[in-house]
Amino acid sequence: MDELHYQIDLLSAMNEKLGSNEKMYRAICDTSMNAFLYYNFEEDRLELLGNWEHFFDMKISEWKDVAKIYDRVEEKYVFPLRDTIFLEKSGKERRVQECRSADQRIWMDCEVTVTYNEDRKPIEKVIRFCDITKFKRQNDELSYLAYYDILTGLYNRNYFVRILSDWIGKAKQENAIISVLFVDIDDFRKINDGMGMIIGDDLVQQVGQFLGELREDKVIVSHFNSDLYCIAIYNPCGTRSVEHIYHTIKERMKTPFVLAEGGELNISISVGVAEYPEAGSSAIELINCAEIVMFKAKNKGKARIQYFDAPILNEFLKNVEMETKLKNAVAGDSFMLFYQPQFDVKSGRMRGVEALVRWKDEEGHMISPAEFIPIAEKSGLIVQIGNWVLKKSISSFAFWREKYDYDMILSINISAIQYKKQDFVGRLMELLREYNVPPSKIELEITESILIDDFEEITQKMHALREYGIRVSMDDFGTGFSSLSYLKGLPIDTLKIDKSFIDTLTTDEATKTITEAMIGMVKKLGLETVAEGVETADQLAYLKSIDCDNIQGFLLGKPMPEKELIQVIEAQAEMVQKDFERTMM
Numbered sequence: 001m002d003e004l005h006y007q008i009d010l011l012s013a014m015n016e017k018l019g020s021n022e023k024m025y026r027a028i029c030d031t032s033m034n035a036f037l038y039y040n041f042e043e044d045r046l047e048l049l050g051n052w053e054h055f056f057d058m059k060i061s062e063w064k065d066v067a068k069i070y071d072r073v074e075e076k077y078v079f080p081l082r083d084t085i086f087l088e089k090s091g092k093e094r095r096v097q098e099c100r101s102a103d104q105r106i107w108m109d110c111e112v113t114v115t116y117n118e119d120r121k122p123i124e125k126v127i128r129f130c131d132i133t134k135f136k137r138q139n140d141e142l143s144y145l146a147y148y149d150i151l152t153g154l155y156n157r158n159y160f161v162r163i164l165s166d167w168i169g170k171a172k173q174e175n176a177i178i179s180v181l182f183v184d185i186d187d188f189r190k191i192n193d194g195m196g197m198i199i200g201d202d203l204v205q206q207v208g209q210f211l212g213e214l215r216e217d218k219v220i221v222s223h224f225n226s227d228l229y230c231i232a233i234y235n236p237c238g239t240r241s242v243e244h245i246y247h248t249i250k251e252r253m254k255t256p257f258v259l260a261e262g263g264e265l266n267i268s269i270s271v272g273v274a275e276y277p278e279a280g281s282s283a284i285e286l287i288n289c290a291e292i293v294m295f296k297a298k299n300k301g302k303a304r305i306q307y308f309d310a311p312i313l314n315e316f317l318k319n320v321e322m323e324t325k326l327k328n329a330v331a332g333d334s335f336m337l338f339y340q341p342q343f344d345v346k347s348g349r350m351r352g353v354e355a356l357v358r359w360k361d362e363e364g365h366m367i368s369p370a371e372f373i374p375i376a377e378k379s380g381l382i383v384q385i386g387n388w389v390l391k392k393s394i395s396s397f398a399f400w401r402e403k404y405d406y407d408m409i410l411s412i413n414i415s416a417i418q419y420k421k422q423d424f425v426g427r428l429m430e431l432l433r434e435y436n437v438p439p440s441k442i443e444l445e446i447t448e449s450i451l452i453d454d455f456e457e458i459t460q461k462m463h464a465l466r467e468y469g470i471r472v473s474m475d476d477f478g479t480g481f482s483s484l485s486y487l488k489g490l491p492i493d494t495l496k497i498d499k500s501f502i503d504t505l506t507t508d509e510a511t512k513t514i515t516e517a518m519i520g521m522v523k524k525l526g527l528e529t530v531a532e533g534v535e536t537a538d539q540l541a542y543l544k545s546i547d548c549d550n551i552q553g554f555l556l557g558k559p560m561p562e563k564e565l566i567q568v569i570e571a572q573a574e575m576v577q578k579d580f581e582r583t584m585m
Helices: 002-031 063-072 075-085 133-147 157-174 188-195 197-212 242-253 283-299 310-332 369-379 382-404 424-434 449-453 455-468 483-487 499-503 509-524 537-545 562-584
Strands: 034-040 045-050 094-100 107-116 122-131 178-185 219-225 228-234 269-276 305-307 335-344 350-360 409-413 442-446 471-477 494-497 528-532 550-552
Touching: 063 075, 075 094, 075 107, 107 133, 133 157, 157 178, 157 219, 157 228, 157 283, 178 188, 178 197, 178 242, 178 283, 188 197, 197 219, 197 228, 228 242, 242 269, 269 283, 283 305, 283 310, 310 369, 310 382, 335 382, 335 562, 350 369, 350 382, 350 562, 369 382, 382 409, 382 424, 382 562, 409 471, 424 455, 455 471, 494 509, 499 509, 499 528, 509 528
Parallel strands: 269 305, 350 409, 409 442, 442 471, 471 494, 494 528, 528 550
Antiparallel strands: 034 045, 034 122, 094 107, 107 122, 178 228, 178 269, 219 228, 335 350, 335 550
């Protein structure tokens, strides 16, 4: 009897423990945000555990009710989900199928595990639904970042290149054409710097949204960087032709963009176009060629479209080669200075010299400044070259002054980039102190292009130079668009009349009238004049008759190396000495 009570107590304890375990397992299931369906094949018994209501608005009491699940998922997932739920038909033990609820509220994984007996007959299976919505959203965000630009919502550069590469592979098989348009907002840097980054981003976003409206089945649009966009068209024709798309862009640019802060902004667009297979056989080659011709469009005046052709590429490659040589030249100190004399028209005495940089490349060829100076300015190398010119010319000038005791002026050309450097004035004054050169004997030649970006800041710097006693000359006067408007506010000493006026001075009445008017006006402003490019005696005689102060040109002196210039200085010094001796007799 005691043994029976013991067995009963033992069974009760075991049942109580099992009940407790079952409660624990159910609690775990209910709080796991998972839903479980257990099915026993032998007993045809089904049991639900966990948070079933989170996934489905229905009850399942027997196996046939499982079919109701298919109505609760998106249609495209029905067949894969059914194959997973009936996994025993394939003889496999485990499978996971991703699916989404029909109301698109939840993403879920359906995991099915089947247990088989020794004869490979299914005994039981567990179906688990797991909410993966948060994971999917995070994954979607990462995918978005991988493929799309955050600011504009357009394809980013990497994804655009990937799609374009796929298109090129397809075009090779189909003998198709692909057009790539490289699009850039003109003068965006001025907008961004002048109005602020927030307005700049607003503009970039609005332009991107507009370009995004051009997308269709065979047209993709990308935001590359800053104000740069790229469009690719597969087999362009009709409304997706380059001409139609560019016309659409031009028409939109006629209307100002309304900014978030309430203002309006008018902009223009420059576009470069390259086509597969003519311009390149890879995505990178096509994009690079389109970018190259886009810059060509900007150089031609902006607000235009430029199509790729071989000469443009050859010119670009030549410039790249020259830029590489320039870098080596800067590092190897391969430049030299020539000097061109300037003469007083009335006395015939040398007023001074203009320092002119020259470059002989590694092969011994003299490269024209007209070729390498623009490339040096674009690459930023002009600052290093300009600093070398300052030091070399001032040191030589100091030597001539001490040895020959000849009173003259040293004119030095200053690039816009060099002039805008914060330390420019300080560096110049250090050189003048180092070589004991009076500031009044230095004349800096600037062009109107220096004034375009920030007239006020540049003018302040010119005033600072003048306070030190340094002379300022405006070079190529008469060739800019607004030179006359600058004269009244600029602290300058000298105006150089451009060679283009001197060339036809004695043969064209209009040129005579303009030149005479310029010289008369400038002299009334108290400025000194220098006529450039004087090559004939007739030109000299006419300039003298209209009271031009100084001349510079091949007639009285070509640009020459220092050795030849010293001979001119010696002759001028000797002439001054003789004049002095005659006056003392």
